[in-house]
Amino acid sequence: MQRRxxxxxxxxxxxxxxxGARAQEEGGKKxxxxxxxxxxxxxxxxxxxxxxxxxxxxxxxxxxxxxxxEQWKAKYAIPDSHIYNYETFDKIAENPDVDVIYIxxxxxxxxxxxxxxxxxxxxxxxxxxxxxTADECRRMIAAMKQAGKMLGVGYRCQFEPHxxxxxxxxxxxxxxxxxxxxxxxxFQIGDPTQWRLRKNLAGGGALMDVGIYALQACRYIAGEEPxxxxxxxxxxxxxxxxxxxxxxxxxxxxxxxxxxxxxxxYGFNGANxxxxxxxxxxxxxxxxxxxxxxxxxxxRPEVKIEFPATDHFEVEMDAFSEAILANKxxxxxxxxxxxxxxxxxxxxxxxxxxxxxKVEGI
Amino acid sequence: MQRRxxxxxxxxxxxxxxxGARAQEEGGKKxxxxxxxxxxxxxxxxxxxxxxxxxxxxxxxxxxxxxxxEQWKAKYAIPDSHIYNYETFDKIAENPDVDVIYIxxxxxxxxxxxxxxxxxxxxxxxxxxxxxTADECRRMIAAMKQAGKMLGVGYRCQFEPHxxxxxxxxxxxxxxxxxxxxxxxxFQIGDPTQWRLRKNLAGGGALMDVGIYALQACRYIAGEEPxxxxxxxxxxxxxxxxxxxxxxxxxxxxxxxxxxxxxxxYGFNGANxxxxxxxxxxxxxxxxxxxxxxxxxxxRPEVKIEFPATDHFEVEMDAFSEAILANKxxxxxxxxxxxxxxxxxxxxxxxxxxxxxKVEGI
Numbered sequence: 001m002q003r004r005x006x007x008x009x010x011x012x013x014x015x016x017x018x019x020g021a022r023a024q025e026e027g028g029k030k031x032x033x034x035x036x037x038x039x040x041x042x043x044x045x046x047x048x049x050x051x052x053x054x055x056x057x058x059x060x061x062x063x064x065x066x067x068x069x070e071q072w073k074a075k076y077a078i079p080d081s082h083i084y085n086y087e088t089f090d091k092i093a094e095n096p097d098v099d100v101i102y103i104x105x106x107x108x109x110x111x112x113x114x115x116x117x118x119x120x121x122x123x124x125x126x127x128x129x130x131x132x133t134a135d136e137c138r139r140m141i142a143a144m145k146q147a148g149k150m151l152g153v154g155y156r157c158q159f160e161p162h163x164x165x166x167x168x169x170x171x172x173x174x175x176x177x178x179x180x181x182x183x184x185x186x187f188q189i190g191d192p193t194q195w196r197l198r199k200n201l202a203g204g205g206a207l208m209d210v211g212i213y214a215l216q217a218c219r220y221i222a223g224e225e226p227x228x229x230x231x232x233x234x235x236x237x238x239x240x241x242x243x244x245x246x247x248x249x250x251x252x253x254x255x256x257x258x259x260x261x262x263x264x265x266y267g268f269n270g271a272n273x274x275x276x277x278x279x280x281x282x283x284x285x286x287x288x289x290x291x292x293x294x295x296x297x298x299x300r301p302e303v304k305i306e307f308p309a310t311d312h313f314e315v316e317m318d319a320f321s322e323a324i325l326a327n328k329x330x331x332x333x334x335x336x337x338x339x340x341x342x343x344x345x346x347x348x349x350x351x352x353x354x355x356x357x358k359v360e361g362i
Numbered sequence: 363m364q365r366r367x368x369x370x371x372x373x374x375x376x377x378x379x380x381x382g383a384r385a386q387e388e389g390g391k392k393x394x395x396x397x398x399x400x401x402x403x404x405x406x407x408x409x410x411x412x413x414x415x416x417x418x419x420x421x422x423x424x425x426x427x428x429x430x431x432e433q434w435k436a437k438y439a440i441p442d443s444h445i446y447n448y449e450t451f452d453k454i455a456e457n458p459d460v461d462v463i464y465i466x467x468x469x470x471x472x473x474x475x476x477x478x479x480x481x482x483x484x485x486x487x488x489x490x491x492x493x494x495t496a497d498e499c500r501r502m503i504a505a506m507k508q509a510g511k512m513l514g515v516g517y518r519c520q521f522e523p524h525x526x527x528x529x530x531x532x533x534x535x536x537x538x539x540x541x542x543x544x545x546x547x548x549f550q551i552g553d554p555t556q557w558r559l560r561k562n563l564a565g566g567g568a569l570m571d572v573g574i575y576a577l578q579a580c581r582y583i584a585g586e587e588p589x590x591x592x593x594x595x596x597x598x599x600x601x602x603x604x605x606x607x608x609x610x611x612x613x614x615x616x617x618x619x620x621x622x623x624x625x626x627x628y629g630f631n632g633a634n635x636x637x638x639x640x641x642x643x644x645x646x647x648x649x650x651x652x653x654x655x656x657x658x659x660x661x662r663p664e665v666k667i668e669f670p671a672t673d674h675f676e677v678e679m680d681a682f683s684e685a686i687l688a689n690k691x692x693x694x695x696x697x698x699x700x701x702x703x704x705x706x707x708x709x710x711x712x713x714x715x716x717x718x719x720k721v722e723g724i
Contacts, residue, residue, distance in 0.1 A: 179630040180609070182544060182623065188641075230592045232718060236619035247542070249613040249621045257598035259611045261544065261623040268541040270639040270661070277632040299632070355717035356594060 031099035031321040032059030034084075034092060034122075036113055038068045041127070042104045045291065047076065049313035055321035056314075059097045062089050089113070093120035100125055100320065102154075106201040107208060111136040118147035125152045125320050129212050130337025132203030134345055134361070137338035144334060152320045152330050153337035155216055156312035159319050162285055162296040163217070165305050166276065169283050170221045174303065176279025178258050181221055183214035183274035185289045186247070186265030192240050197266075205244030207347060211264025212340055213289040217274040218252060218260040225339060226252040226260070230356035231347045236267055250347050393683040394421030394459045396444075396484075398451070398475055399466035400430045403489070407653065408466065409438065411675035417683035418676075421459045424451050451475070455482035462487055462682065464516075468563040469570060473498040480509035487514045487682050491574050492699025494565030496707055496723070499700035506696060514682045514692050515699035517578055518674035521681055524647055524658040525579070527667050528638065531645050532583045536665065538641025540620050543583055545576035545636035547651045548609070548627030554602050559628075567606030569709060573626025574702055575651040579636040580614060580622040587701060588614040588622070592718035593709045598629055612709050 033056050035042050050058040060082035061072050069083050084092055092098050101117040103110055103126045110131045117124040124144060130153050131137050144151040157163045170178055186206055195201040196209055219225065231250035235241050247265040254260070263271060275284035283298040283305065291312060296305025323330035339362050346359040395418050397404050412420040422444040423434050431445050446454055454460050463479040465472055465488045472493045479486040486506060492515050493499050506513040519525045532540055548568055557563040564570055581587065593612035597603050609627040616622070625633060637646035645660040645667065653674060658667025685692035701724050708721040 180546075180611075180625060180627070180633060182546070182625075184542075184544075184623075228594065230594045230613070230712075230716075230718070232590065232592045232613040232615055232621065234615055234619050234621045247619075247621055249542075249623050251592070251594040251611040251613060251623075253594055253596055257596045257609075257629075259594065259596045259609055259625070261546075261611050261613075261625055263542060263544075263621070263623055265542070267619075268639065268641055270644050271542060277630065279630055282632050350592075353717075354592075355715075356592070 029325060030055055030057045031324060032057060032097045033100045033102055033125075033317065034060035034062060034082075034095075034098045035102050035104060036062040036089070037104040037109075038063045038065070038072060039104065045313050046102065046104065046317075047072075049311050049317060052311070053314045053318050053321075055325065056100070056317040059099075060084065060092065060095060062086065062092070090116055090120055092117075092122065098122060099324065102317070103127060106195045107132050107203045108201045111140055114140040114151065115143040118143040118149060121147060121149065123150045123152075123320075123324055125154060125317070126337070127154045128337065128340070129203065129208050129344070130334065130341060132208075134338055134341040137334065137341050141334040141338065150320070150324055150330055151334040152323075153332045153334065154316060155332040155336065156316045157213060157216065157289060158220065158332055159315040160294065160310055160312050161307035162294045162305055163220070163288075165307070166274075166283060166285060166296065167220055167223075169298070169303075169305075170276060170278075171223060173278070175276075175281035175283060175299070178222060178256075178276055178278050180277040181218050181258065181260040181274060182262070183217045183260065183288075184263040184271035185210045185214045185273075186263065186268065186271045188269050189240075189266040197240065197244055199243035202244060204344070204348065205241060205246060206264040206266040207245055207248050207344060209266075210289070211248060211262070212344065214262045214264060214274065215340055215343055217288065218262060219339070219343075221274065221276050222254050222256075222258050222260070224254045224256060224258070225362045226343055226346075226359050227255055227362075228253045228356055228358055229343065229346045229350050231350040233351045241266065245351075248347065248351065250350065252343075391687065392417055392419040393461040393686060394419060395462045395464050395487075395679065396422035396424060396446075396454060396460045397464050397466060398424040399471075400425045400427070400434060401466065404466045407675050408464065408679075409434075411673050411679060414673070415676045415680050415683075417687065418462070418679040421461075422446065422454065422457060424448065424454070452478055452482055454484065460484060461686065464679070465489060468557045469494050469565045470563045473502055476502040476513065477505040480505040480511060483509060483511065485512045485514075485682075485686055487516060487679070488699070489516045490699065490702070491565065491570050491706070492696065492703060494570075496700055496703040499696060499703050503696040503700065512682070512686055512692055513696040514685075515694045515696065516678060517694040517698065518678045519575060519578065519651060520582065520694055521677040522656065522672055522674050523669035524656045524667055525582075525650075527669070528636075528645060528647060528658065529582055529585075531660070531665075531667075532638060532640075533585060535640070537638075537643035537645060537661070540584060540618075540638055540640050542639040543580050543620065543622040543636060544624070545579045545622065545650075546625040546633035547572040547576045547635075548625065548630065548633045550631050551602075551628040559602065559606055561605035564606060566706070566710065567603060567608060568626040568628040569607050569610050569706060571628075572651070573610060573624070574706065576624045576626055576636065577702055577705055579650065580624060581701070581705075583636065583638050584616050584618075584620050584622070586616045586618060586620070587724045588705055588708075588721050589617055589724075590615040590718055590720055591705065591708045591712050593712040595713045603628065607713075610709065610713065612712065614705070
C-alpha cells in the first residue's frame with residue numbers, strides 16, 4: 001500500500017517493480033533461477049525467498065558438493081537434469097528452464113561464472129561485492145553486453161522499503177539539502193577458517209563483505225559519486241586478520257560538498273546504521289542492513305519511516321525477473337557494482353599509501 | 363543525589379567536586395572571579411552562572427568597551443576599583459578580591475592574557491580552545507607553573523553528569539571493551555563578520571570552536587590519546603569560509619585499536635552527538651554538547667543515562683574554585699588543553715598534506 005508513491009519516483013527498476021503487481025494479477029510468468037553455490041546464503045535466504053517469490057522460482061542448482069546436490073534435490077524436487085557441478089556448468093546453456101543464473105560463490109569466482117553464464121546465453125544475477133577488482137567488473141560487464149543479456153548485482157537494500165523511503169527523503173529534500181552522511185556496518189566474524197578471511201577468495205575483509213553496504217548507502221542517499229577518500233585501518237587481531245582488513249574507517253567527499261564518515265569491521269558487533277544530516281533535519285536507519293528488524297527514524301515526529309517486514313531476497317529477485325520480462329533496464333546493474341569496486345580500490349589505496357586519494361574512473 | 367556514585371570514581375577533580383557539597387554545608391568561601399572579555403558567552407552563560415554558584419562569584423570585569431563596563435557595573439554592582447581594561451589589566455595583581463581570572467577572549471588573545479594573569483599572581487581559567495597553537499599552550503603552562511598558580515581549561519562537558527556517566531560506562535566496561543567512537547558537533551554559523559571566521563583571531567574555524575568538543579569526547583570516552591589521524595575538509599562557501607575551515611571529517615586511531623570517526627562543521631545544523639560502540643552494546647549522547655537538553659541513551663533498556671539539567675558553567679567554575687580551595691589538582695588542566703591542540707594541529711596537517719599523520723608529542 002505504502003509502496004506506490006515512492007516507487008513511482010525511482011526510475012526504471014521501480015517502474016518494472018511496480019508493474020509486477022499487475023503481472024501478478026494477470027498470472028505473470030515465473031522465471032527459472034539457477035543457484036550457483038549452495039552455501040549459507042543460498043540455503044537460508046535465497047532458496048526460501050524463491051519458494052515464495054511471484055516472478056522467480058528455483059529451477060536448477062550448481063554445486064561442487066555431491067552431498068549438497070542430494071539434499072537440495074530431495075528438498076526442492078529438482079530433477080537430475082537440472083543439477084550441475086562446476087565442470088558441467090556450461091551445459092546450462094541447453095536448459096530452457098533456466099532464465100537467470102544467480103552467482104552465490106566466493107567473490108574471487110564471480111568473474112569466471114558470470115562470464116561463463118554470459119556465454120551460456122543466460123541473464124546473470126551476481127552477489128555483492130560484484131568482484132574482487134574493478135577490472136574484473138569491467139570484463140564481466142563486457143561479457144554480458146556481448147551476450148546481450150542482463151546483469152544485476154545483489155544489492156538487496158535498494159529494494160527494501162525503508163531504504164527506498166530514505167532515498168526519496170534525500171531526493172525530494174524533505175529535510176532540505178543533504179549535508180553529511182555517517183554510515184557503518186560490521187560484525188564480529190566467527191569461524192577463522194571461512195573463505196571470507198582468505199584474501200585470494202574474498203579480495204579483502206570487512207570492507208568487501210559488509211562495508212560495501214555502508215558505501216552503497218552513502219552513494220544512494222547522496223545520489224552522486226564519491227570523488228576523494230581518506231581511509232584508516234586498524235587491526236587488533238593480526239592472526240585472524242592476517243590476510244584481510246579487520247576495521248576500516250574512511251571519510252569520503254562528494255562533488256556537491258556532502259561528506260561521509262563511514263566504517264566497517266569484522267572485529268565487533270553493533271555498527272549497522274546510516275544517518276543523513278540535512279539543512280533542516282536528520283533521518284536514518286539503525287539497524288539498517290540486517291535481513292530483518294530494520295528501523296528508520298527522522299528528526300520530525302510527524303515524518304515516520306515505517307514499513308512492514310520485507311524479504312529482501314524475494315523482492316530483489318522478483319525485481320530482476322520483472323525487468324527481464326518487461327525488457328527494461330535493471331538497477332543495480334553491473335555498472336553500479338563497478339562503481340563500488342572503484343571506491344573500494346580507492347579506500348585500500350588510501351590505506352596503503354597513507355594519503356587521501358581521488359576515486360578514479362567513477 | 364545520583365552524582366555521588368560516579369563522581370567518586372573520577373579522580374582528583376571529582377574528589378574536589380564532591381567535597382564541595384561539604385564545603386557548602388559548612389558555608390565554604392566563594393572565590394572571586396574576574397571575567398576578561400564581556401561577549402555573548404560572558405553575558406548569557408558565565409555571569410548568570412556565577413550569580414548562583416556555590417564557591418565562585420563575579421568580583422571584577424575586564425573589557426575594552428567602556429559602554430559594556432557601565433552596563434555590567436550597573437547590573438552586577440561592581441565597584442569602579444574592580445573594573446579594568448586591557449591596558450590596566452595588570453593592576454589586577456593588587457586586587458585581593460580577585461582569586462581567579464577567567465579568559466573569555468578570542469582564541470588568539472588567550473596566551474597573552476593567561477601569561478599576564480600568571481604574572482599578576484592569579485589562578486587562571488581559560489576558555490577552549492586553550493590557544494591557537496600547541497606552542498602557545500606550552501608557554502601558557504610554563505608561565506602558570508612559574509607563577510605557582512592553577513590553570514584550568516573550560517571543558518564544561520567534563521563536569522556534566524551525562525558525560526561523566528558515559529565516561530564511567532566506558533571505564534567500567536559496562537558494555538564490554540570500547541571498539542569504536544563516532545562523534546560530531548557543528549552548527550550553521552551566522553554573522554559573517556564575527557571573530558570566529560577570522561584566522562588570526564580564531565586560529566581556525568569549526569574545528570577550533572566546536573569540533574574540539576567532539577575531539578574531547580573521543581579522548582575522554584576512549585581514555586587514551588589518539589596516535590594517528592586522517593582528515594578531509596570540504597568547503598561549500600569559499601567566501602564566508604575564506605580564512606577558516608567549514609567542514610572537516612576525520613578518522614583517528616587510538617593505541618588500543620579503538621578507532622573514531624569525527625566531524626565538525628560551521629555549514630549546517632544537526633550534528634551534536636557521540637556514540638560509543640563496545641563489545642556488548644552501545645551508548646551515547648544526542649544532543650551531546652548543547653548548554654541544555656542533553657540526552658543520553660544506551661542499547662540496553664535497563665541502563666539509562668538520565669540526569670537533571672545542570673548549569674555547565676556553574677559546575678565547572680565551582681569545580682575549579684573547589685580545587686583551589688582544597689589545593690588539589692584540577693582536570694582539565696593546561697596539559698589537557700595542549701593535548702587537544704596537538705590533535706588539532708595533526709588534523710590540519712593531515713588536510714594540508716593530504717595524508718594520514720602521527721599525532722606528535724601527545
